[in-house]
Amino acid sequence: MASASTTVDLRSDTVTQPTPAMRAAMMAAPLGDDVFASDPTANALQEKIASMLGFEAALFVPTGTQSNLCAILSHCGRGDEYIVGQMAHCYRWEGGGAAVFGSVQPQPLDHAPDGTIPLAQIEAAVKPDDAHFARTKMLALENTLGGKLLPFDYVQAATGLAKSKGLQRHLDGARLFNAAVAQAAQTGSDARIEGRRIAQCFDSVSVCFSKGLGAPIGSALCGSREFIARAHRIRKMAGGGMRQSGLLAAAASHALDHHIDRLADDHALAQRLADGISGIDGFIVEKPQTNIVFVDLEGPAKAKSAGLMAHLAEHGVLATGLYKLRFVTHLDVDAAGVDRAIETVRAYFKN
Numbered sequence: 001m002a003s004a005s006t007t008v009d010l011r012s013d014t015v016t017q018p019t020p021a022m023r024a025a026m027m028a029a030p031l032g033d034d035v036f037a038s039d040p041t042a043n044a045l046q047e048k049i050a051s052m053l054g055f056e057a058a059l060f061v062p063t064g065t066q067s068n069l070c071a072i073l074s075h076c077g078r079g080d081e082y083i084v085g086q087m088a089h090c091y092r093w094e095g096g097g098a099a100v101f102g103s104v105q106p107q108p109l110d111h112a113p114d115g116t117i118p119l120a121q122i123e124a125a126v127k128p129d130d131a132h133f134a135r136t137k138m139l140a141l142e143n144t145l146g147g148k149l150l151p152f153d154y155v156q157a158a159t160g161l162a163k164s165k166g167l168q169r170h171l172d173g174a175r176l177f178n179a180a181v182a183q184a185a186q187t188g189s190d191a192r193i194e195g196r197r198i199a200q201c202f203d204s205v206s207v208c209f210s211k212g213l214g215a216p217i218g219s220a221l222c223g224s225r226e227f228i229a230r231a232h233r234i235r236k237m238a239g240g241g242m243r244q245s246g247l248l249a250a251a252a253s254h255a256l257d258h259h260i261d262r263l264a265d266d267h268a269l270a271q272r273l274a275d276g277i278s279g280i281d282g283f284i285v286e287k288p289q290t291n292i293v294f295v296d297l298e299g300p301a302k303a304k305s306a307g308l309m310a311h312l313a314e315h316g317v318l319a320t321g322l323y324k325l326r327f328v329t330h331l332d333v334d335a336a337g338v339d340r341a342i343e344t345v346r347a348y349f350k351n
């Protein structure tokens with residue numbers, strides 16, 4: 001087993017350690033008690049992210065899961081439903097929280113290969129006002145979804161359709177800034193401008209600071225003042241009212257100031273990794289659009305794959321393989337680490 005300091009951890013972009021500058025910002029932050037709304041650093045972060053994304057208000061929460069829960073339960077009540085993708089985090093990966101805590105039913109729909117949910121399917125899933133049906137209240141999209149940037153014209157069309165049907169629109173933008181950086185690379189614009197353009201298609205947006213942005217803990221939910229007041233009550237019920245939360249908000253704020261544009265480095269490293277492992281017999285490598293590389297194994301590679309994760313771990317390379325083989329690049333991996341991951345994967349399949 002390689003020592004911790006030489007481990008190349010590609011399991012997720014959540015594994016990053018706060019940088020020295022981020023730690024310094026945390027230590028210097030003025031603190032109060034946020035349950036009394038008197039933590040100046042938490043308040044400043046909420047104002048900063050709300051104004052960056054063009055919303056009236058924001059709420060700092062411990063996790064993206066709680067952020068989505070607060071959003072769904074603020075938009076929907078008992079007996080309502082929300083339209084959502086089969087692979088969306090706020091449907092598949094959050095323990096069914098909206099159903100458990102809110103009696104809100106999901107209406108999951110299949111994704112097209114590009115991650116979108118076809119408009120005709122969304123339209124067909126909106127139930128008529130009839131006692132047989134749950135009331136369709138909300139559309140939830142996710143961007144990026146599995147590392148894929150949703151095409152902006154799709155985001156506009158889907159949210160436009162939802163609005164025309166009277167639905168609320170929520171974006172799980174855990175990796176919104178990865179989407180923004182990728183979209184900015186296409187348009188030649190600035191990531192902040194693109195992030196805001198995407199966010200403004202929605203009534204509420206959740207953003208994670210603890211993914212690619214590199215903060216240790218925290219997400220923010222953005223929306224109208226009235227929506228955030230409802231979400232604030234739900235956060236309290238969910239146990240997410242934190243006291244000197246400015247300590248964490250300072251890290252998030254530092255990340256917004258310093259870690260957005262550098263996401264382009266993570267995207268380039270993901271491409272380097274994808275290039276390096278494609279060509280292995282039986283490896284179907286999806287071209288990464290942001291910081292996540294997915295690999296489907298077939299034929300010879302699949303037949304040999306049983307010992308792969310253990311081999312990687314033995315050589316200090318960590319990845320995940322729940323549905324597909326997955327590698328995620330982030331602030332704490334560099335080109336040398338990616339090259340080591342490539343060599344380790346290649347060595348396993350060589351003989």
Ligand SMILES: *Cc1c(COP(=O)(O)O)cnc(C)c1O
Pocket residue numbers: 062063064065066068089090142172174175208210211219
């Ligand atoms: C990670 C993630 C979340 C949840 O964040 P946690 O902080 O782990 O609860 C929500 N949505 C998406 C798309 C994510 O990737």
